[in-house]
Amino acid sequence: MKKLSLSLAASSIFLSMLFTPAHNETVQAKEMENKVNSSTDMVALKKPHTNSKAKEVDTKIESANQLKTYLDKKYSELKTDIVTVNFNYTVSENDDLNRPYDFFIDFNMSLTPYDLSFEYAMRDHLKSIKHQDTAIEDVAKARKQLNDFIEAMAKDVIEKLPNKKILGQDYYSWYLYPNLKMNLRIETNMSWTNYEPISTKHVWVDRPEDYYENIGTNMDSAYNEIERNKYLREYTQLKYNDFKITDFGWRKYLDDFITFDY
Numbered sequence: 001m002k003k004l005s006l007s008l009a010a011s012s013i014f015l016s017m018l019f020t021p022a023h024n025e026t027v028q029a030k031e032m033e034n035k036v037n038s039s040t041d042m043v044a045l046k047k048p049h050t051n052s053k054a055k056e057v058d059t060k061i062e063s064a065n066q067l068k069t070y071l072d073k074k075y076s077e078l079k080t081d082i083v084t085v086n087f088n089y090t091v092s093e094n095d096d097l098n099r100p101y102d103f104f105i106d107f108n109m110s111l112t113p114y115d116l117s118f119e120y121a122m123r124d125h126l127k128s129i130k131h132q133d134t135a136i137e138d139v140a141k142a143r144k145q146l147n148d149f150i151e152a153m154a155k156d157v158i159e160k161l162p163n164k165k166i167l168g169q170d171y172y173s174w175y176l177y178p179n180l181k182m183n184l185r186i187e188t189n190m191s192w193t194n195y196e197p198i199s200t201k202h203v204w205v206d207r208p209e210d211y212y213e214n215i216g217t218n219m220d221s222a223y224n225e226i227e228r229n230k231y232l233r234e235y236t237q238l239k240y241n242d243f244k245i246t247d248f249g250w251r252k253y254l255d256d257f258i259t260f261d262y
Contacts, residue, residue, distance in 0.1 A: 080142040102164040184260040191254035
C-alpha cells in the first residue's frame with residue numbers, strides 16, 4: 001500500500017507540473033518555434049536552387065576547347081590498384097575531308113609513380129617479387145579499370161556530340177634523334193571511335209593475345225596478317241564521307257607502332 005501511495009503521489013506531482021504556468025509558457029514557445037520552422041521550411045521549398053542535373057543540362061559542347069575543358073574537369077585521373085593514370089587531354093577539330101573524324105581526342109596518359117607507359121607498368125608488376133602471388137589478377141583488374149574508365153568517358157562524349165565522328169586514343173610521337181628531328185616514331189594505343197567504314201573489300205581480323213609470340217608458326221597467322229595489311233591499306237585511302245556514325249567501339253586496327261627512318 002505504501003508503494004501505491006508513493007506512485008500516486010508521484011503521478012500527482014507530475015500532473016501538477018504539466019499544468020503550471022511555467023509549463024504552459026514552454027508549450028506555447030514550442031508551438032511558436034514549430035510555426036517558425038514550418039514557415040522557414042516552406043520558404044526553402046519555394047526558393048529556386050541549382051542541382052547536379054541542372055548543371056548537366058547547362059553543359060554545352062560545341063568546340064574543341066569546350067570539350068577539352070569538360071574532359072579535364074570530369075575525366076582527368078584514374079586510380080587503379082597498381083598505378084594512378086593521369087589524362088592530359090589534347091583535343092583538335094578536323095576540317096579536312098581526307099580524315100574520317102570531326103574531333104580527335106588524345107589522352108596523353110602519364111603515370112604516378114612514373115613509368116614509360118601503362119603496359120610497361122603492367123609488365124613491371126608481373127615481374128615483381130613482392131606481388132608474384134597476385135600479379136596476374138592485379139594486372140587483369142587494372143587493365144579492366146582503365147578500359148572501363150575510357151569507355152565511360154567515350155560514351156559520355158559521344159552522347160554530348162551525337163552527330164560528330166570522334167577518334168580517341170593515347171597518341172605518342174618522338175624522334176630517335178631529337179636534335180636533328182630524324183627517325184620519327186609514332187605509337188597509338190587504346191583507340192576507339194564512334195564511326196566505321198560504310199563498306200570495304202577486306203575485313204580486319206583481330207590479333208590474338210599471343211600473336212607476337214607465335215607469329216609465323218602456322219599458315220593461318222600469316223594469312224590473317226596479309227588480310228590485316230590489305231585492310232589497313234584500304235582504310236588509309238578512305239575519306240570523311242566513306243565513314244558512317246556508329247556506337248562506341250574499340251578499334252584495334254588503329255593501335256600501332258610506326259617508324260619513319262629519315
